[in-house]
Amino acid sequence: MRVSRRIWILLAALALVPADRGHAAEPVVVFAAASLKNALDDATANWTKETGKTARISYAGSNALAKQIEAGAPADLFISADQAWMDYAEKAGSLKPGSRIDLLRSALVLIATGPKTVGSDPQVALAPDLGATLTRMLGGGKLAMATIDAVPAGKYGKAALEKLGAWDSVKGQVAQAENVRAALLLVARGEAPLGIVYATDAAAEPNVHVVATFPSDSHPPIIYPAALIKESRNPDAATLLTYLRSPAARGAFERQGFTLVGTPGAGH
Structure with a gap:
């Protein structure tokens, strides 16, 4: 056909x-x-x-x-x-x-609420009296951290505070967040005066400023x-x-x- x-x-x-x-x-x-x-x-x-x-x-x-x-x-x-x-x-x-x-x-830092301005929190000396310094700066407020027994940033933060002898002084004031960005947000909103996050998180948020960088030997490599x-x-x-x-x-x-x-x- x-x-x-x-x-x-x-x-x-x-x-x-x-x-x-x-x-x-x-x-x-x-x-x-x-x-x-x-x-x-x-x-x-x-x-x-x-x-x-x-x-x-x-x-x-x-x-x-x-x-x-x-x-x-x-x-x-x-x-x-x-x-x-x-x-x-x-x-x-x-x-x-x-x-x-x-x-x-990356690196681990201590942050405070508000952008860096003249008169904002000075750099914190990570000295033997760090626990007392943090307690004073918190003034009864919370230290924002990612979950300390599961989230990497929280585990790094706890390890650094323990290494520097400050954990026992502040552990009762820690506000644990589900991840590091949630901890960052607590500080950016002023719901926690201080927080521990990665330097990279601090760089991404204009409403916080870095007051200290934790020594690299105070926590496992990030x-x-x-x-x-x-x-x-x-x-x-x-x-x-x-x-x-x-x-x-x-x-x-x-x-x-x-x-x-x-x-x-x-x-x-």
Whole structure:
């Protein structure tokens, strides 16, 4: 049977249409520590401009994110604010083998309410009488910290205060927040006169100022590891992780006070 000319034309036209026409790549789902928000938003926005690919980011405390991933939450990439919760995810079998890296470094600071102005709180000497100094500055108010037994910033803060001999003096005045950004907000709103956060958080909030930087040897190193999730099937996740370690992303992180560190498998 002869096929009509009209059908031949239709078949030829269909053959010229790409099979994946209209198909958009799935966004990379990133679970990231709350303290990364400003820097990671900027870095992924730049990645989108350069590649046309997108990321969808869920920010929370590293402890909550690690447990959500363990429970099967559909993430492609995890960036923790400490090694302990990345270790947790690794032991749970949640990570893609060989993908874990140390991505960023930060510092821990003591902040007070209000922008830095003439007459604002002076720099606090982290001396043997730090406990008495903090008690005086708090004046009956609260010291805002992320949850001290679970969230990395809270654990770092408690370790630093213990190392400096001030924990026993202030532990009764600690207001624990679900993550470091929530602790930052308590100080920014004036609901707590002092708080302990990362330097990068302080840099992102105009309504607080830094009154002291904790010595790096007063707490474990503040390293942000990153890894691909084992169950991820999104090929763009590895591309994004590579980008975040590149010179192209460096500016977004350094503007917020982070330092890029590490090589594949560093520290492991």
